[in-house]
Amino acid sequence: MKRAKQNEDSKKSDCPCIACVVYCSLWVHPGESVFQYIKKDVELKIPIGFPQPLYDLKKNKITPAGFILGRKLFYDPILSKDYFTSCASCHQRFAAFAHIDHALSHGMLGQFGKRNVPALQNLIWKDAYMADGGINHLDLQPLAPLTSPIEMGESVAGVLEKLRNDSLYPGMFNKAFGSDEINSERLLKSLSQFLALMISSNSPYDKYLEGKMEFSSQELNGLKLFRSKCETCHKEPLFTDNSYRNIGLKPDTSLKDSGRAAITGVNEDKMKFKVPSLRNVEVSYPYMHDGRFRNLKEVMNHYADGKFFTPDFDKSIEKAVGLSEDDKSDLIAFLKTLTDKTFLMDRRFADPAMK
Ligand code: HEC
Numbered sequence: 016m017k018r019a020k021q022n023e024d025s026k027k028s029d030c031p032c033i034a035c036v037v038y039c040s041l042w043v044h045p046g047e048s049v050f051q052y053i054k055k056d057v058e059l060k061i062p063i064g065f066p067q068p069l070y071d072l073k074k075n076k077i078t079p080a081g082f083i084l085g086r087k088l089f090y091d092p093i094l095s096k097d098y099f100t101s102c103a104s105c106h107q108r109f110a111a112f113a114h115i116d117h118a119l120s121h122g123m124l125g126q127f128g129k130r131n132v133p134a135l136q137n138l139i140w141k142d143a144y145m146a147d148g149g150i151n152h153l154d155l156q157p158l159a160p161l162t163s164p165i166e167m168g169e170s171v172a173g174v175l176e177k178l179r180n181d182s183l184y185p186g187m188f189n190k191a192f193g194s195d196e197i198n199s200e201r202l203l204k205s206l207s208q209f210l211a212l213m214i215s216s217n218s219p220y221d222k223y224l225e226g227k228m229e230f231s232s233q234e235l236n237g238l239k240l241f242r243s244k245c246e247t248c249h250k251e252p253l254f255t256d257n258s259y260r261n262i263g264l265k266p267d268t269s270l271k272d273s274g275r276a277a278i279t280g281v282n283e284d285k286m287k288f289k290v291p292s293l294r295n296v297e298v299s300y301p302y303m304h305d306g307r308f309r310n311l312k313e314v315m316n317h318y319a320d321g322k323f324f325t326p327d328f329d330k331s332i333e334k335a336v337g338l339s340e341d342d343k344s345d346l347i348a349f350l351k352t353l354t355d356k357t358f359l360m361d362r363r364f365a366d367p368a369m370k
Pocket residue numbers: 089094100101102103104105106120121122123128130131132133134135138141143144145146147156157160161165166167206210
């Protein structure tokens with residue numbers, strides 16, 4: 016049914032690629048004809064109930080060629096010093112672009128970073144990135160992993176040099192930006208075009224809000240609990256209010272991560288971390304800035320037990336202290352309604368090498 020509909024859509028769009036009619040159902044066109052991606056495929060649709068994006072897309076208009084270039088770059092290990100680590104090595108599609116099974120990120124030459132890899136979604140609604148908000152523009156974000164010696168270990172000049180000497184990239188930059196010139200602005204803008212479209216807004220929760228799906232009584236109770244105990248920080252519909260909060264986690268004496276304070280230098284910001292979205296949280300384990308909790312039950316136990324380790328924790332977490340076992344299960348059942356299979360299986364974000 017879905018496949019038939021997509022084929023129908025692709026016919027409607029008059030895509031010049033004949034094979035497109037067959038391959039559109041997979042979102043992937045054969046070989047070089049990936050450039051036949053049509054405008055409709057990369058159109059930004061603001062989901063119902065979402066606010067206006069904070070990222071200014073007028074300054075970086077998403078085009079099929081720009082998006083395709085961003086996608087190739089995201090999956091290409093050529094961006095790293097060892098030609099082995101791509102953005103996608105750490106940001107795995109099936110985990111909503113988080114990295115399951117690793118508490119701490121795992122970069123070049125087997126080195127470990129200091130933070131857990133977060134899910135990538137709804138990025139154009141964020142005012143800052145990283146668990147401490149250390150980066151305030153999406154276009155600048157990739158510079159951190161690219162140049163970090165434990166992540167991709169490259170220099171911007173080194174990456175640009177490799178791309179210029181590649182057989183495919185000059186042509187791709189030409190299609191995306193109108194000339195063969197490969198510079199850092201174009202590199203970062205195309206990556207942002209790819210990242211900007213990673214929008215998750217099609218979960219059962221969204222369908223429930225639109226009246227297209229029923230919730231079980233357990234999920235309904237979970238939603239009720241969520242709205243009374245968690246909503247202050249995990250604000251719907253993005254499930255974050257973009258603030259930094261201290262939720263009383265035990266400081267890790269080996270990582271010595273002081274959170275937001277490392278950026279602001281303000282003592283009160285110690286152990287404050289950016290409130291993460293909870294969309295797709297079921298598949299983006301482990302949890303917290305350092306991946307200390309392996310599953311949602313452990314997270315619920317943290318809130319319910321009320322053993323908060325820093326005296327200046329945010330008092331709104333106290334509302335969740337004393338959650339019963341049933342409450343915890345209901346909350347987890349609700350959190351699982353935020354798993355968006357349409358997003359997780361969206362072929363536009365798949366590795367372009369996958370046929
Ligand atoms: C070695 C693993 C690794 C690689 C490679 C990597 N990342 Fe990340 N990424 C992370 C970690 C860890 C964080 C969170 C860091 C923090 O909170 O301090 C992150 C954060 C991000 C964020 C911010 C998410 C948010 O909501 O705050 C974006 C966007 C992102 N990465 C994109 C990319 C892109 C694009 C590339 C390739 C150029 C890339 N990453 C390569 C591990 C990696």
